[in-house]
Every structure is written in C-alpha cells, then in structure tokens.
Amino acid sequence: MTEPVRTCIGCGARAPQRELVRLKVMGDRVTVDREKRGGRGAWLHAAPPCLERATKRRAFARALRADGVRADAETLRVELTGSARKD
Numbered sequence: 001m002t003e004p005v006r007t008c009i010g011c012g013a014r015a016p017q018r019e020l021v022r023l024k025v026m027g028d029r030v031t032v033d034r035e036k037r038g039g040r041g042a043w044l045h046a047a048p049p050c051l052e053r054a055t056k057r058r059a060f061a062r063a064l065r066a067d068g069v070r071a072d073a074e075t076l077r078v079e080l081t082g083s084a085r086k087d
Contacts, residue, residue, distance in 0.1 A: 003016045003017065003018070004016070004017040005017065006043040007043065008020060008043060008044055008045045008050055009042050009043065009044055009050075009054045009059040009060070009063045010044050010045060010047075010051060010052075010053040010059070011045065011049070013045075015045070019045070020043040020044060020046075021044055021045070021046045021080055022036050022041045022042070022043055023042045023043070023044055023060070023064070024039060024041050024042075024064070025064050028070055029069070029070050029071075029072065030042075030060050030064065030069055030071040030072075032076070032079045032080065040064055040065060040066075041064070042059075042063035042064050044080070046081060047080075047081075048081065051077055051080060054071075055071060055073045
C-alpha cells in the first residue's frame with residue numbers, strides 16, 4: 001500500500017503525509033488539525049522556515065479557500081514546534 005503524499009504550503013515540497021501537519025479553519029483562525037476529521041485542510045512542515053514563508057506569501061487563505069481567515073504566526077509556531085522562538 002502506498003503512503004499518501006501532500007504538498008507543504010510553505011516550501012512547496014511534496015512529502016509523505018506523516019511528515020507534515022494538517023491545518024484547518026476554526027471560525028476565522030487557522031489552527032492545527034490534530035484529529036484530521038476531514039473537510040478542507042492545508043499541509044505544512046512543522047518547521048519555522050515553512051511557517052514564515054507560508055505567512056509571507058499569504059498561503060493560508062488561498063490553500064484553505066477561506067477569505068478573511070487569520071493565521072497568527074506566533075500561535076502556530078508554538079503549536080507546531082512547542083517554542084515561540086524563531087530558529
């Protein structure tokens with residue numbers, strides 16, 4: 001059986017799904033979707049450079065097809081890496 005492959009919205013690299021984190025929209029904010037329950041989602045490496053590039057390119061709203069969605073980079077950084085520090 002082949003493993004699902006997804007594309008990181010930050011760096012654009014294709015990677016196995018297990019190497020990426022799924023994001024979803026909750027209300028008007030982008031959050032990490034740990035349950036992976038379905039619906040529209042976007043995939044991102046849990047690395048600060050990918051998060052920063054996705055934020056700079058405004059890739060969240062486009063990938064999630066949600067106008068006016070807010071992606072708080074600091075909150076996502078803590079959720080993805082466990083640290084608020086930029087590395």
